[in-house]
Amino acid sequence: MRVTSEVLVTRSLDRLNTRLKAYERSQSELATGKKILKPSDDPGGANRSMSVRAAMRARNQELRNINDAMGWLNNADSQLQSAMSRTQRARDLTVDGATLKDPGAQRAIATELRAIADELVGIANTTHIGRPLFGGYSDGDAVTPAVDADGDPVLDDDGRPVLAFDPPADQADQVLRRISDTEQIRINTTAAEWLGADDDAGDLVSFLRGLADDIEAGDQEAATAGLTVLDRAADRIGANLADIGSATNRVESAKARADDSLFALRTELSNIEDVDVAEGIMELQIQEVGYQATLQALSKALPPSLGSFLR
């Protein structure tokens, strides 16, 4: 093959370009720390990195959901615990009411029972970050005195005000949080559920108010009969506590899983996308040396011609 100056120039430029391209590539990989700068650098890797990123986003969102759920569940748990202790106190008082015959003591018991009833209303109307904790989807108080269309209070047969539940007993609103791609768990219980709005003896608050009236009136039989109702109420609150507790357990284990999975995903993403820095620096060095060598060779090869040696 004849080596003409055009051949020399064409081939030198071609080699220089190839070298420079490789050098530039290793430089930008090292500078950004990423192997995949655009999807076409590695379509398969880009595909995996996109799905890993999507999965990471989902796990992060789950962790946020879980934190939010924990807040709800912890608050519900502590409120129900105190409702439970109030209910047990009410039962103790009722036992006293069924035996003590002193009107003063009976009046004191009645007063305390009414206070407990009010306290239970307070617990039922607790809010969590601006939302009623036991109010399901509703806004405002979960337990209110019922009113009719004209705004007058509704009274029962004994002339006592009836309570309205929002949501009502037949509508168990489900406040849900997603804790994994396939699992959503309920993190609430409604006031109607744990106060037993559909109990034959009426809800716990109304029942305690009635019981207070009965004990004040010295009706010890009613007090004795009330004990079974109170046991039932305590069981109901206990069951609700157990629901909240098991939800807490599931959320906690979901949190551990999401954390684990996030860690694994992060490792995988790094394997797909990130440059091994040591390797990257080596590569850059090699390319730099190569580029310099090409330049050297060119500077040596291009200028001399026979012209320089003839006189």
Added chain:
Amino acid sequence: MSFVGLYTGLSGIRAGQAGLDTASNNIANANTPGYTRQRVEFSAAHSFNSPYGPVGTGVTVEDVARLRDGFLDARYRSSVGDGAAAQVRSEFLTSMERLSGEPELGLSSKIGELWAAMEDWSNDPAADASRRSVLNELGTVAETFRGTAAAWDQLGADTEGQLNVVLGEVNDLLTTLHEDFNVQLANADMDRVGPGLLDQRDQLLDRLSELTGATVSYNEDNTVTVELDGQALLDHPAGPAEVTVAPEADGDTPAVRIEPPGGGGAQTVAASGELEGLRRAVHEDLPAWRDQLDGLATTLMTAINEQNAAGAVANGARGDALLEGDGAGDIRLVSNDIGVLAAGALQLDEVTGEPAIDPDDPDGARLTPPTHDGTNARAFADLRTAQLLRPGEDEGGATATFETQLSEQIVGLAGAVRSSESTTEAARGVATGATLARASQHGVSIDEEMVDLVRFQRALEANARVMTTVDQTLDVLVNRVGIVGR
């Protein structure tokens, strides 16, 4: 002894001068693009019969030859077209990929933000902030669709402009080759046609091959015939054909077509070169990817609108459409009012199937969902993992999650870029080989020319010495002979 020797020396001096002139011209044009190196060709002059036998009378300059190898030209022209087509198309696809903004700034990340916003909304359906953020993210996704579509359309328009420029250049080249070369050179005396004109013609033919992948044949009458896929682009005396890019029938993909010089119906041909690369990019690649983008936009729009219609807004009515528009180019939010998001469950009248009327309400208003009811917001968030009908599929057809459909598009485009790059690389290798082979044959080697300079200089000197020698001999004969005893 005669004067022949003087003329022999003279012919040698003339040959040496021709040699020096040619070598200087070669050196001067060493870097001229398209220049073909020249060589003086000598032959021995006829001899005369002296009494002692035939004696030569010097050297004749036969020709200044243009060292062009038609086979190397053909090899270059057949490879350069494919390389140019692949290169142009690969640049186009790379631009498309860059304009899509993936993986950092493109749809894939915006969609992720949208799902996150929807999930936050479902956790707190009544909060204005979470509703606002859903609408914002939805707006961003629509904007990203529009932005990508607009950028691609602009790229397509620019490339189509480039395609028209190339078409113009091809037709101009054909006209020039016909009028300035074929017509002028037909049956001309080639000894009077300078090699420069032929170099110029070969350069135009090279460019034509780079643009279209055309092949060239040289005719006896000094004209050239240019063909593309078996169809004549240029012939003598018929003249140049007209090259267009047009659909064969209405609704077809535009193709490269050749209208013969005398009319008689355009023929569709398989071209290569920049022309084909640009045509394929504008009329095949862009519409295909653009359709996919439209399909994605429609899939998302349908899913979002159907989901909103499945829920109830604050007054109990069905949610209205959230997104509108025809494809990715103009997908946009219908309303920027956060009240249009249907978070709650829809309560339907069992008889009419319409949103139920509140039996207790004197004005006949609809049943309204509770304030914090996020049932439908949750269903929105679940769209992330929902199987959505693929674009163009009928009910019951193939489905995939939106993220899968999106990543298929991104990875599909990336794969196309990748394969077009390797095609370019391969075609470039072949073209570089052909270019080098040609440069090696047709180019000027300074060293060779240096040697020639030295060679011809010496020849010149030697011939001058021949003349001096003959002159001195004659001097002896004329002036010194016959002076005995003077």
